[in-house]
Amino acid sequence: MINKRVALVTGASSGIGEAIAHKLVAAGYSVYGTSRRGGQAGQQGFPLLVLDVTDDASVEAAIQELLTLEGRIDLLVNNAGFGIAPAAAEESSVEQAKALFDTNFLGIVRTTRAVVPHMRRQGVGRIINIGSILGVVPVPYAALYSASKHAVEGYSQALDHELRTHGIRVTVVEPGYTKTQFESNNLQPDAKLDVYQDVRIKVTKVVNQAMATADGPDVVAEVVLQAARAARPKLRYTAGKAAGQLQFLRSFAPARLLDSGIRKALQLETKWPSQAH
Template identity: 50%
Template sequence: MNAHFGTTAIVTGASSGIGRASAEALAQAGFTVFGTSRRPTDNGPENVTMLACDVTDDSSVALLVSTVLSKTGRIDVLVNNAGVGLLAGAEESSVAQVQALFDVNLFGVVRMTNAVLPAMRQRGEGRIINIGSILGVIPAAYSAHYAATKHALEGYSESLDHEIRAFNIRVAIIEPAYTKTVFDQNGWEPDFPLNDYAEARATAAAAIRDVMLKADPPELVAEAVVTAATTDRLKRRYKVGKTARQIGLLRRLVPAEAFDKALRKQTRLPV
């Protein structure tokens, strides 16, 4: 699927960070791009039409897709980027909070995907690009529920790709490590914080802040999105940045005990 002017893309969560960079990069590559944010914004990405959409709301998603189809008659690429973080001990979140996290990070992807697939199947082509995380392939202390959403996204994406390939529709998942965005600042706090975890949670938060100083720019992720949207030889997974590639390699090759110790050291947990 080579990009050309008139080809239509939707990018969710496009008001900032990876979504904004991806929307702008796709526009520069020749796509007609519609970006979404939960609330209307006048400060959207350059050359991108911004529309309000809440990916946790069925009717909002349906309205977005029908609006895009009415304007362009086609949806060629969907970039599922909208997401939220949660830094908390697993015990510190209620089931309701975890359900709300999954409603954005996983079920939001499912809603958007289900909404665009009929038009893609009718045209006999399409690309669905899901913004995952390296935390979808490794554990993450004090991000257990966030990692769970990204692990689930991995399984969903790969399985879906097998199902819809017969219609010339493919799925790719982008796996960045830490990326310089406001994502970590906008993440949720545990709704049942416990003193027993307070010190270790604060240490984990400090480790993340330190790593973010050397994090990859969102434009690096955007390059992978454009590649996945335009290449004729799609890969199922795109690890973005040196850190993500190194972690992925270590996860496959290093003995479990050694990887466990390295992970705990990285997150400043007792080894």
């Protein structure tokens, strides 16, 4: 009897992470989720380990616990992350920017560094990082979030080249708007400026309208399963109709058309600064 493949999904207590974990369980994986507080056995339908992706010791302890239980790890899904409510880039302090990157990017670095040595010894493994279409097509009033996900893109592409010769593949899944509690858990910018108040309200309204018709987390989970099962996985997979459309426009539309389309979608005025003489 062949042992089940072992998967670890970070940020699996709700939303996209929980949907991914359930999808992998249904596909026959032995799945462990993580959250900062862990969870009661059986509550989620899969075990929840305590893991804080911003804490080196917490990451190492959770990976060691999993290896003690299962002896191996075949799939790591880096999903843990958070966002900042629509706001101008200068409305977040440097400390808030650091906190965002500490979870969204360095959290992936920590878990990957903890898992890769074990996958290398196995000679096989797969890492799937949950990025965002905003990491490929950045939009205004989400500059720091876009930047954190852009970092995930660059890191993942380089890492895939490095690990391929060891039997490990790295993939990024890029969702668009996804209907979860993610948006309601966004941090508020900690350095709000009156000059941005009107546009902040307008952009927030547009985002809320988009969320009302957004894809559910199962759409992302299905793409993750596809990437996990692929014999020759692609580096990037979009998840959902909106993400696919944006990726298509980025690839084939003139840059000016994409630029104007983004501004139109967010109902932003197009103003060009007058030239100084």
